[in-house]
Amino acid sequence: MTADELSKVFQALADPTRRDMVARLASGDASVGELAAPYDVSVQAVSKHLKVLEGAGLVTRSREAQRRPVHLEAEVFDLMTKWIERYRRAAEERFARLDAVLAAEAKPIAEDNPIGESA
């Protein structure tokens, strides 16, 4: 459903610079210039990064004279968390079940183990 949205969010956070910007925005809004300062790239590059983050719904930009304060939108994080938790839980449950099965049958298995090079 939100497949495309989710892709954009993950894509946006796949870049270390963008992730760092998000981290800094978590403690307060900032202007483009302020955001750009720590990095060794042009302001234009940072502007592009912001467009990606905005496209993913991770930040919003308002207007204040020439400034364009950037604001972090925390809600979108829920999208990711939900996705992650869903499948992690499934995988972990399956793991637990496997554990139980292995414990229950303390049986042959190993002797005619069909899995080669499991050594």
Place this chain on the structure above:
Amino acid sequence: MTADELSKVFQALADPTRRDMVARLASGDASVGELAAPYDVSVQAVSKHLKVLEGAGLVTRSREAQRRPVHLEAEVFDLMTKWIERYRRAAEERFARLDAVLAAEAKPIAEDNPIGESA
């Protein structure tokens, strides 16, 4: 520290096909062919996707005759969850604090609001 690792994980999950593969692997291991079946792409393309997922530590591949069963590794999810939760919490706390401030000063603010076009 895990900056590069985290980038790879987010990057890996930014692709819908890869995300779907992870979703399916959450309910059990599968061979490359099985994984490829639902998609309208070549087996080679799926093999590439698996290499990306493996590089991110999201899956491991063993050997069973010609088969290469793919197994989901749930632990890596923690990395993401930790990152996300950390900044989401910060952002939400800040939001709550702002709320409190606004509630406390039911004051002017609006009249000499420096933010243009806030309307």
Place this chain on the structure above:
DNA sequence: ATCGTTGTGAACCAAATGGTTGACAACGCG
């Protein structure tokens, strides 16, 4: 030993990504 199945490797291609520079719009201030 040969054949079919399963999967990987390599070369190639179009599109997207992240960066650059140059031009310019929007705004406050002298």
Place this chain on the structure above:
DNA sequence: CGCGTTGTCAACCATTTGGTTCACAACGAT
């Protein structure tokens, strides 16, 4: 008004990405 500041847009470039096809390795089965 004209100027400096702040930021975006556009064109361009190198690299990466996701896909293809062809070739081949690894293994079971006949």
